[in-house]
Amino acid sequence: MAPVPAGSALLQGTLDLLILKALSLGEMHGLGIARRIEQISMGAFRVGPGSLFPALHRLDEAGWLESTWGESENRRRAKFYRLTRPGRRQLKSETEEWQRLATNIALALRA
Numbered sequence: 001m002a003p004v005p006a007g008s009a010l011l012q013g014t015l016d017l018l019i020l021k022a023l024s025l026g027e028m029h030g031l032g033i034a035r036r037i038e039q040i041s042m043g044a045f046r047v048g049p050g051s052l053f054p055a056l057h058r059l060d061e062a063g064w065l066e067s068t069w070g071e072s073e074n075r076r077r078a079k080f081y082r083l084t085r086p087g088r089r090q091l092k093s094e095t096e097e098w099q100r101l102a103t104n105i106a107l108a109l110r111a
Helices: 014-023 030-040 049-061 085-110
Strands: 065-071 077-083
Touching: 014 030, 014 049, 014 077, 014 085, 030 049, 030 077, 049 065, 077 085
Parallel strands: none
Antiparallel strands: 065 077
């Protein structure tokens, strides 16, 4: 299978899943989350601030994330995010749903 071209568009709903996955590896600030998504997708997905920060706000409002202000590695004030217990449950649920969907699409394409 050919790799997804760098900067490919995300399907609706997958950004939240990728953010939750990135944060499952530990607390980080927005730029760190964007970098982690690019890393775990092997460069396939690059998330800009115009998409990332509204999604972080939405996930925070849903109770899936907690945030605190701190200092980034370059000594700038930054908001750091971490998963909450409900966020971990949501990650598990969304991962299972995505795997079911991917399996069903693969089956349909083989038909």
